Amino acid sequence: MSKRTLINDAVQERDFFQDVMDVVRQVPRGRVTSYGAIAKYLGAPRSARLVGWCMNNAHVQRPHVPAQRVVNSIGLLTGKHHFATLTAMQELLAKEGVKVKDDQVVDFRNKFWDPAVELGL
DNA sequence: TCCATGACGAGAT
DNA sequence: GATCTCGCCATGG
Numbered sequence: 001m002s003k004r005t006l007i008n009d010a011v012q013e014r015d016f017f018q019d020v021m022d023v024v025r026q027v028p029r030g031r032v033t034s035y036g037a038i039a040k041y042l043g044a045p046r047s048a049r050l051v052g053w054c055m056n057n058a059h060v061q062r063p064h065v066p067a068q069r070v071v072n073s074i075g076l077l078t079g080k081h082h083f084a085t086l087t088a089m090q091e092l093l094a095k096e097g098v099k100v101k102d103d104q105v106v107d108f109r110n111k112f113w114d115p116a117v118e119l120g121l
Numbered sequence: 122t123c124c125a126t127g128a129c130g131a132g133a134t
Numbered sequence: 135g136a137t138c139t140c141g142c143c144a145t146g147g
Contacts, residue, residue, distance in 0.1 A: 079128030
């Protein structure tokens, strides 16, 4: 982090970072969402990449953030390299009832959870 | 300041 | 579908 930390920056009325964490925490077990969906829900449809950047700090958040439920737009577990082990993300999902094959969520479109729809926009 | 990089996405071919 | 390219925003050298 730098002097202008995102986590404690109170300048913004509601941190984009905190918003991301909140949305991710609301993803129900057995469901997954995408970086782009979160970005869109927060009013920054072109900032999916920023959401991914925020996730770099997800693992140190309290309470815990279920980062394993966030994948890219086609259901690929692109963030698994940031977990303790390469299989941690997949195992966590499997434990919640989300099957993963070749780093890809099985039946992704059916398990997709869109905050803009589920939480209302 | 400029440039490369990154848990991304959408559109074009 | 598979690839490529470009736009996105923040960070670090």
